[in-house]
Amino acid sequence: MTTTVTTTVTTTVTAPAAPGRRRSPLLTLGMLAFLVYFLLPLFWLLVAATKTTGDLFSSFGLWFADDFALAGNIGDVFAAEDGVYGRWLLNTALYAVVSAGGAALLCALGGYGFAKFGFRGNRALFGLVLGAIMVPSTALAIPTYLIFAQVGLVNTPWAIILPSLVNPFGLYLMRVYAEDAVPDDILEAARIDGAGELRIFWQVVMRLLAPGFVTVLLFTLVATWNNYFLPLIMLSNPSLYPVTVGLANWAGQATVAGGSGDVIPLVVTGSLLSIIPLVVAFLLLQRYWQSGLAAGGVKQ
Amino acid sequence: MTSTRTAPRRQAAGHLFIAPFMIVFVAMLVVPLAYAGYLSLFREQLIGGTTFVGLDNYVRALTDERLLGGVLRVAEFFLLQVPLMLLLGLLFALALDSGMLWLSRFIRLGIFVPYAVPSVVAALMWGYLYGPEFGPIAQLAGTLGLPAPDLLGGDLMLGSLANIVTWEFAGYNMIILYAALRAVPAELYEAAAVDGAGAWRTAWSVKLPALRPALLMALIFSVIGSFQLFNEPQLMQRLAPSVIDSAYTPNLYAYSLAFTSQDLNYAAAVSFLLGLVIVAVSYTVQLALTRRRT
Amino acid sequence: MTMTRTRWLAAAAAATLFLAGCSGGGGARQAADQPPAAAVSQADIDQAMRTPTELTFWTWVPDIGKEVALFEKKYPAIKVNVVNAGQGEPQYTKLRTALKAGSGAPDVVQIEFQYIPTFTIIDSLLDLRPYGAEALKDKFVDWTWGQVTGKNGEVWAIPQDTGPMGMLYRKDIFDKHGIEPPRTWDEFAAAARKLHAADPGVYLTNLASNQNGAWMGLLWQAGGKPFQMASAQDIDVSVNDEVSKKLGTYWGGLVKEGVIATDPDFTDQWYQALNKGKYATWLTAAWGPVFLASNAKETSGKWRAAPLPQWAAGENKSGNWGGSTSAVIKSTKNPIAAAKFAEFLNTDPESTKMMATEQFLFPPTKALLDDPSFAEQKPEFYGGQTVNQVFAGISDTVDKGFGWPPFLDQTVSDWDETVGKSLADKSDTPAALDQWQQRITTYAESQGFKVAQ
Secondary structure: OOOOOOOOOOOOOOOOOOOOOOOOHHHHHHHHHHHHHHHHHHHHHHHHOOOOHHHHHHOOOOOOOOOOOHHHHHHHHHHHHHHHHHHHHHHHHHHHHHHHHHHHHHHHHHHHHHHHOOOOOHHHHHHHHHHHOOOOHHHHHHHHHHHHHHOOOOOOOHHHHHHHOOOHHHHHHHHHHHHHHOOHHHHHHHHHOOOOHHHHHHHHHHHHHHHHHHHHHHHHHHHHHHOOHHHHHHOOOHHHOOHHHHHHHHHHHOOOOOOOOOHHHHHHHHHHHHHHHHHHHHHHHHHHHHHHHOOOOOOO | OOOOOOOHHHHHHHHHHHHHHHHHHHHHHHHHHHHHHHHOOEEEEOOOEEEEOOOHHHHHHHOOHHHHHHHHHHHHHHHHHHHHHHHHHHHHHHHHHHOOOOOHHHHHHHHHHHHHOOHHHHHHHHHHHHOOOOOHHHHHHHHOOOOOOOOOOOOOHHHHHHHHHHHHHHHHHHHHHHHHHHOOOHHHHHHHHHOOOOHHHHHHHHHHHHHHHHHHHHHHHHHHHHHOOOHHHHHHOOOOOOOOOOOOOHHHHHHHHHHOOOOHHHHHHHHHHHHHHHHHHHHHHHHHHHOOOO | OHHHHHHHHHHHHHHHHHHHHOOOOOOOOOOOOOOOOOOOOHHHHHHHHHOOEEEEEEOOOOOOHHHHHHHHHHOOOEEEEEEOOOOOHHHHHHHHHHHHHOOOOOOEEEEEHHHHHHHHOOOOEOOOHHHOHHHHHHHEOHHHHHHHEOOOOOEOEEEEEEEEEEEEEEHHHHHHHOOOOOOEHHHHHHHHHHHHHHOOOOEOOEOOOOOHHHHHHHHHHOOOOOEEEOOOOEEEEOOOOHHHHHHHHHHHHHHHHOOOEOOOOOOHHHHHHHHOOOEOEEEEEOOHHHHHHHHOHHHOOOEEEEEOOEOOOOOOOEOEEEEEEEEEEOOOOOHHHHHHHHHHHHHOHHHHHHHHHOOOOOOOEHHHHOOHHHHOOOOHHHOOOOHHHHHHHHHOOEOOOOOOOOOHHHHHHHHHHHHHHHHHHOOOHHHHHHHHHHHHHHHHHHOOOEEEO
16 A cells, blocks of 8 residues: 555654744745635634624624624523523534444554454455545435434434444544554564554554544544534434534524524534534644644744 | 464454444444345335336436436536645645644634535535625626626536535645655655755655655545535525526436435335446546555 | 343344234335225213313323313313424424324324315224214314314314415505505506615515415415316326416516515524515414514514405405324223324313413414404504404305325425425526426325325
């Protein structure tokens, strides 16, 4: 697969001595211009979350209105329908964390297995998994639903968690990562010392795989957090909804007879609040990347 | 490269390591897929119930103009959006890696953040920004005395969708490529420095070749993402129902067949064919790019 | 860890078994014409209402818990779990998948009038006649009862709220341009031209290009009979007949002239347009006035309500857009309690009044429409006009005989892509009606129906 020179990826920050360590104002300005583009919609969301229903429909979208209603809107979001929004956030966190942790572990085990053990059927099985990445997700949702209904898993947290545990892309990533980051001679040395395979995995390999593990964890976390279609089909009990389905439900209510557009500030503010936990997770997990992926710009 | 020595005990250990993943994989992916395949061999009618029809659904799909139109549209989307997105991701990754940025950590996070935004929310935000009369883009154009572009019209819709997807995933690709750059062995840089290569030369002759596998991977995933395009057009449908019809993308078509037309069996067949198209395109891309590397 | 692994194994094994033993999931069973089941005796009903029971009720009416509490107070043995499983289409999607899987369906469900045939064709609703539903007929406005009853007199659901159509108009804009509220469609067209010529930034109305519901309501008013079922397998589709073409020519013409707007409704743009006075009227249903009042606060006091313009001077006809019913799912284990719950919710004086005054659902019961405390409300938003009274009057003018197809999702989606598209693109709307007819016919035949045109 890859012919790159395998090197030991250590957990210390080994910064390659890249040439040209002068800071460039021009390049920085260019990147900041791009940053404006990437943050503009989020700025709109932030502004919109501070508006009353009336102002949402009558004031200029990219600037604040006279009424600053953010606190009121946040209060409304958490008060609506007996505080169901808080439940949605908790559900989402539960599904995302359990799925991401489980998926990353399965990928680490599997990726290491595929990378470092030339067992029979290795290539064929791996090819099968890679092929599965190509399966349109919508094709799976309905048959999965029908099967889950037979075994009584519909409308339970398992209906969301189990399908999210499979991450073929994560397996691929871990395999590539394990190939480079786990040197064969370390394994051989451990085996000669008489360590069992599982012990080697937990004590030696996992440490080497940590950055890759965190990466898969993060990607699965995002994927599950943002999953909309699967829970939409699987869950009918609103107290089990993740935040995406809940928000879409609220957005739908803006069109119901006797309903009201007063729901729209809820949707906007709820959307804003739903993004915050992930951004915080990114910030917290950045530390871990730094160990393996070394923070950009911190170069000696 | 995997070692080719395979002691029986090592074999067993390998199986042990992949077993958890493979069990869940079979239960959650292979079994539902097999079931979908089984369903695609039947026809179920509101009047007349279920009958076995063999490959009829596939025959019908291959001559279905709406499906073909959708496949061509996502192919166009792929050609339009993917190069742009990967180029941006690559530029950002190289800029971050060059060490020449102020605020690099802040910039990196800022560009990556859209990836954390659920597509439900992304479509809501961009849909508002695109608004043909009262949307900020239209209003800005109005202030400058320009005609407001009809971003939700038939001509520009594909570009507008491409923009949303690029916004969501450019940062994600940046991180993948950036991670690959961080893994470039220091010796290579040292060798380049000894040869007296400047920053640009190093980027061109050391960094880019090192990024090859990561770029290939990003490209394959973009193929899959493009051909499976679903969330964004589905969420934008309400804003421009006459532009985004139920067969706008193949995945949207499969969804509408299953849920609007109650034709689960045909939807399964369409999904299968779409999977085949994706496999074929991915394989072609891979072949084209790995030809010269043996 | 091992625990969950066995669980996965079990799930995989169960799935495999299921694949081997199952023949394509529960298909659509045809509703055969059965004689009505024997009536349930009052003793059985009393017995059932005293037995501890749990019901699940899917609805998207906000805060309906209050009305449910009234029922639970009267029948303490019965507990009702209220579930908001989505509004409209998402809920129907869930309901259908649950029905297909044979588990997870509710006992009682909110269904819009137009979707009833879509669920009776797959034999999923319970005929409520044995539970005394026929006796309720006189409580409801005539046309609503026609909407919930089947060909052989089955009662499929109990009406919950309605949407007879009228016209909300901006009195200030009309006054400014010297326009009288149009009483006929001819006057309406003339007003549209006059207004747009006077002020290019304003349109007399917006006929949303994504709103099949409003189109069907206008067709209903014009006397259209687009879908009629001769039997369970025979359907008459005529969405391009003379009446439909009249409608298509009229609206298509105004759209081509550019004097009315065709923006998609219930979007940000549309809300803003309402607030900023882009549309001088909204042709809407009886649930519209309250909706507008909470969504276009900027324009308070400027709106008034009137009946729809008529096709012939002096006529007095309307159609319906929206409104819902409570239906009982056939698979319920507690049919008596479920049927009585649907009945109580929509006929109990206290419950119906609460729905009209707290959730602002427009009532289908004669008693409430005549109730002064409902009809004589004078909302400030409409300059103190008794809007409810206007719509109560309109409710009596809705024709009884309008029917819906047994595959509504498909006809709506096809409309969006033919007729709706022609409105958005300002292309030939009458020709689009022919395409619509063609697509529905093709679909119906592929589903095994015999189609008469």
